[in-house]
Amino acid sequence: MSESLIPKLGVVTDIRKDTPDVKTFRVVSPEGTKVFEHTPGQCAMISIPGVGEAMFSITSSPTNTEFMEFSVKKCGSLTEWLHQMEVGQQLTVRGPYGNGFPVDTTFKGQDLLFIAGGIGLAPLRSVINYVRDNRNDYGHVDIVYGARGMDDLVDYEEIIDEWCNDCGIDVHLTIDSEQEGWDGHVGFVPNYVKELNFDVNKTVIICGPPIMIKFTLAGLQELGFNKTQVYTTMELKMKCGIGKCGRCNIGNKYVCNDGPVFRCDELDELPNEY
Structure with a gap:
C-alpha cells in the first residue's frame, strides 16, 4: 500500500486568522516533526474522523523543515469544524498528492510572474517561498x-x-x-495585469477563481504571452487523491494523478468542464 494512502496523525500547533473566512493551520507530527515531505504545488487530504475529509494545498514551502501549513477557507461542514479547532487538537493528514510545479526544471533561471486572486494565493505561497529560499536559481x-x-x-x-x-x-x-484606508491600486486582477504590461519573456503561474483565470489568461495573450508559458493548478476538482472516485476525471486525465498542476495549453486538449 502506498505510504501516501495512510492517514498520519497531525497536531495543530498554531492557528492564524488571515481574513474573516480564512485561517492558516500549522501542523506537525505528534513527535513535533514535519508530517511528510512535498514539492511546491502538491496537496494533502485533511480529515477529522466522523466529520469528513477534503483536499487542501500545502501552503508552506518544502524548504521549511519544521512544519506544514494549510490555509483553509470556511465554506462547508469540514471547514467549519476546522475553523473551530484550537491549538493542541489533532487531525489526520495523508499525502502528498499530485504533481507539483516544475521549480527545479522549467522554472529555473526564468523570470517569474505569479498572479493570484483571493484564496488562490494559498497554493502559490509554497512556490513563492520556495523561490525566495533558492533565490539564486531564478x-x-x-x-x-x-x-x-x-x-x-x-x-x-x-x-x-x-x-x-x-x-x-x-x-x-x-x-x-475603493475602500477607506486603502491607498493602493483598485481594480480587478485581469485588468491590472494588462495595465502593468509585463514583458512577455516570463513564466507565469496563476491561481484563483476560474472566471479570474479565464480573463487573466485572455489578457496575457493580448500582451503576447503564449499558453505554453502559463501554469495553473486545479486542486478544487480533486476528492480521493488516488484516481479511484472519478470526480476529477476530465477527458482522459485525472486531475489528482495528472495534475493538479497543468500548463495552460494542456488544458486546451481537455473538455471544457472547469
Missing part, C-alpha cells in the same frame, strides 16, 4: 495579487513585511473597489 519575480477588499488579502502581513522587502521581487496588490 530571475526577477513579480507577484500580482488581488482580492475583494483589503481584509480579504491572505498572508497580508507576510507579503508586506517579507515579500515586499526582498531584492528582485516586485509585489503588485489590488482590491476590487
Whole structure:
C-alpha cells in the first residue's frame, strides 16, 4: 500500500486568522516533526474522523523543515469544524498528492510572474517561498495579487513585511473597489495585469477563481504571452487523491494523478468542464 494512502496523525500547533473566512493551520507530527515531505504545488487530504475529509494545498514551502501549513477557507461542514479547532487538537493528514510545479526544471533561471486572486494565493505561497529560499536559481519575480477588499488579502502581513522587502521581487496588490484606508491600486486582477504590461519573456503561474483565470489568461495573450508559458493548478476538482472516485476525471486525465498542476495549453486538449 502506498505510504501516501495512510492517514498520519497531525497536531495543530498554531492557528492564524488571515481574513474573516480564512485561517492558516500549522501542523506537525505528534513527535513535533514535519508530517511528510512535498514539492511546491502538491496537496494533502485533511480529515477529522466522523466529520469528513477534503483536499487542501500545502501552503508552506518544502524548504521549511519544521512544519506544514494549510490555509483553509470556511465554506462547508469540514471547514467549519476546522475553523473551530484550537491549538493542541489533532487531525489526520495523508499525502502528498499530485504533481507539483516544475521549480527545479522549467522554472529555473526564468523570470517569474505569479498572479493570484483571493484564496488562490494559498497554493502559490509554497512556490513563492520556495523561490525566495533558492533565490539564486531564478530571475526577477513579480507577484500580482488581488482580492475583494483589503481584509480579504491572505498572508497580508507576510507579503508586506517579507515579500515586499526582498531584492528582485516586485509585489503588485489590488482590491476590487475603493475602500477607506486603502491607498493602493483598485481594480480587478485581469485588468491590472494588462495595465502593468509585463514583458512577455516570463513564466507565469496563476491561481484563483476560474472566471479570474479565464480573463487573466485572455489578457496575457493580448500582451503576447503564449499558453505554453502559463501554469495553473486545479486542486478544487480533486476528492480521493488516488484516481479511484472519478470526480476529477476530465477527458482522459485525472486531475489528482495528472495534475493538479497543468500548463495552460494542456488544458486546451481537455473538455471544457472547469
